[in-house]
Amino acid sequence: MTAGHALVAGVDEVGRGPLAGPVVAAAVILDWRTIPHGLADSKELAAPRREELFATILASALGVGVGSASAAEIDAINIRQATLLAMRRAVAALPLRPDLVLVDGNDPPLLACSCEAIIQGDGLVCSISAASIVAKVTRDRMMARLATHYPAYGFAGHVGYGTPQHRAAIALHGPCPEHRFSFAPIKSTWQR
Template sequence: MSSNMKLKEFDNSFLKKGTELICGIDEAGRGPLAGPVVAAAVIFDANVKNDEINDSKKLSEKKRSLLFDWIIKNALSYGVGIVHHEEIDRINILNAALKAMKTAVENLSVKPDIILIDGNKKFDAAVECNAIVGGDRKSFAIASASILAKVTRDEIMKNYSCYYPEYGWHKNKGYPTKEHFEAIELYGVTPLHRKTFLKRIINKPE
């Protein structure tokens, strides 16, 4: 059995009487210096599968885009939550990620019976919530959510790059690359940067 088939088997292991709708949740954008953190929540019918679904980090940008369209078309319901840089600075990145996840669930058109979250943290929910470490490599629904979150956030950063082309966000998506740091040193911090992530640079003496 392929590892991709095992993702669906993992999800189906949670199915039981009264637990038929499984929601997978993942986020993208905890580590970048700029832009939002984006979470996605996805629910599929139990019989829906796709052997190409995988952790978004293991897929090419082109493959993620194709699978994004497939997920949107085949999901029973999906929701997205976005928390922007200002709020990340205000409540910290962990709380921002959890808030984005909770918002993604609230944006579902169907109420799940159980929630599977990538990672080791949970948020308060009206249904059973399970934190799954390495969930994007184990669960079909979480892997699908990781693709939705990643593609959505990448598109946001590509759009932002039109306004601030010097920072290369169309390529680095706001992550702390050498080129990104060099652009910050040369051009300064933009209104879209997370100030709490750049304290050393912002507070550096002249």
């Protein structure tokens, strides 16, 4: 428990940099009596360990909320605003209203409750680490589902990031509706 606050939610996002897919945020209120062992920044964990922790977090947390902003929303309002929107949606999806929200980074969303940004919070604060894991696993699963609809792009492997394979697929097939048309290299060649 953070001093003076009974319900503290950690918030983190994934997917700011990819060329395709949504940006996804998660909000997690941990039960401080049963914090899952091994929480860390999702980028530091192997995929099987993230999956294990994801299941443990969902089973033990007091509340988990997920929010996203689509590629079309990213194009319409820009990636920063879409990230803040996904964070607000994640907090709104919590089954309990937090007293305090701790957000990874230095750009917190405007919320109805107190909110603090913590640089590198995903490696420092358990609830933010948990949110990082939930957001990453959720987005990876979303991209795997998109791969079945758009198999030419290899979304399940690179999850939308601008790998050489992904860029080659865009050059060959053009972008699909899940691509971010406001991002280079798509912006310079195609329009939504």
